[in-house]
Amino acid sequence: MAVFGYRVTDGSGKVTEGVIEASGERAATDRLREMDLVPIRVWPAAAGAERKGEAARPGSGARAARRDLLPFLQGFKTLLSAGIPMDRALEMMAELFRGGPMGAVATALLRDVRAGSSLSDAMRKAPGNPFSRFLVQMVQAGQATGRLEDALDQAYRFMERSREFRANLLGSLLYPAILLVASLLSVVLLVVFVVPRFAGVFAASGVLLPLPTRVLLGVSTFLREYAVYLVAVGAAAWWLARSVLSRPEARRDWDRGKMTWPLVGGTLSAMETSRVARSLSSLLTGGVPILSAFVIAREVSGNAAVREGMEAARLRIQGGAKVAQALGETTPFPPLALQMIAVGEETGRLEAMLESVADSYEDTARRSLKNFLTLLEPAVILGMGLLVGFIVLSIFLAIFRLNEVPF
Numbered sequence: 001m002a003v004f005g006y007r008v009t010d011g012s013g014k015v016t017e018g019v020i021e022a023s024g025e026r027a028a029t030d031r032l033r034e035m036d037l038v039p040i041r042v043w044p045a046a047a048g049a050e051r052k053g054e055a056a057r058p059g060s061g062a063r064a065a066r067r068d069l070l071p072f073l074q075g076f077k078t079l080l081s082a083g084i085p086m087d088r089a090l091e092m093m094a095e096l097f098r099g100g101p102m103g104a105v106a107t108a109l110l111r112d113v114r115a116g117s118s119l120s121d122a123m124r125k126a127p128g129n130p131f132s133r134f135l136v137q138m139v140q141a142g143q144a145t146g147r148l149e150d151a152l153d154q155a156y157r158f159m160e161r162s163r164e165f166r167a168n169l170l171g172s173l174l175y176p177a178i179l180l181v182a183s184l185l186s187v188v189l190l191v192v193f194v195v196p197r198f199a200g201v202f203a204a205s206g207v208l209l210p211l212p213t214r215v216l217l218g219v220s221t222f223l224r225e226y227a228v229y230l231v232a233v234g235a236a237a238w239w240l241a242r243s244v245l246s247r248p249e250a251r252r253d254w255d256r257g258k259m260t261w262p263l264v265g266g267t268l269s270a271m272e273t274s275r276v277a278r279s280l281s282s283l284l285t286g287g288v289p290i291l292s293a294f295v296i297a298r299e300v301s302g303n304a305a306v307r308e309g310m311e312a313a314r315l316r317i318q319g320g321a322k323v324a325q326a327l328g329e330t331t332p333f334p335p336l337a338l339q340m341i342a343v344g345e346e347t348g349r350l351e352a353m354l355e356s357v358a359d360s361y362e363d364t365a366r367r368s369l370k371n372f373l374t375l376l377e378p379a380v381i382l383g384m385g386l387l388v389g390f391i392v393l394s395i396f397l398a399i400f401r402l403n404e405v406p407f
Helices: 025-034 045-054 061-081 086-096 101-114 119-124 133-145 148-205 211-245 248-258 265-285 290-300 304-318 323-330 335-347 350-403
Strands: 002-009 015-022 038-044
Touching: 002 025, 015 025, 025 038, 038 061, 038 086, 061 086, 061 101, 061 148, 086 101, 101 119, 119 133, 133 148, 133 265, 133 290, 148 211, 148 265, 148 350, 211 248, 211 350, 248 304, 265 290, 265 304, 265 335, 265 350, 290 304, 304 323, 323 335, 335 350
Parallel strands: none
Antiparallel strands: 002 015, 002 038
């Protein structure tokens, strides 16, 4: 059994903290509910201790605010769903996150709400801008339709899925990246520092060296003598590429082209499709009007071609076009996704179909990424092995040639 810390509220609104033993976080949450308590947060005891120490570190405010945003939303929507008034819920959240960035944010929200502002307006003015436009619009729509708890739940699930997908993506890329960097560093160290030690011996012998050895020594000499120039050329190329891509039309063409690249283009396309479809589904389900939903969903994408296409699609929809037709004419989304959206429009289940599109293409992105990494890892190992093998072979060929020289 593991030990979990918890924060809960009872029927009177009193907040308490403690620890509980359970087989997992879900089991701990179920046990607390069986005790007629409303769980606000449950965490592994060790992780909770680390979290308390993090708030005091200087310079960690922005990171802590981003890290605590999801727990803040989870606790806040749980309190509202339990029937606790908004000002009391904000007061409790300010107490729960006291000493951290979200504690100050909750205090500011409480002050503005008690002064007569709506929650969405208070979130727009929150210190540090921790709330995205997507979240603010969801809250505003939830307040307008009287479904604030549902809107917060939709926003929380969207942000949780997005963070989980991003974490899985970075985790999947971490090992190949470390492997590639370590392999390149090893080869550079061999060529720049190890090979020159043999060069002096080979030169003193006066023997005509084998071709692979001469090539290796030439590369080693070039890297040592022109390393500064190579770095300068690389920096200039990076600056030039950045300058070119700062132009909107160049960035749009670049981002559109990325979605057609071999091996990675399908993954990038699936990721963008999933991201936009999920944000649209969450916004429409939360009660945001479709034109406003398109304005917000376009900002979720990191692809300039998709963002420009979403704005063009919004204008077409405003003129009376259907969603699938407008997206098909303006965005690089896959045909299957557009067909699914068209079916959702025809059956009156656009929000549900958009969520299905998001789930489907998120799974596609995961599979494509897994297949790409399955090819990348052995390719990196094989490539680095061939390079190291060439270096070793070149040195040994030269040594064998020296042994043939009569003394």
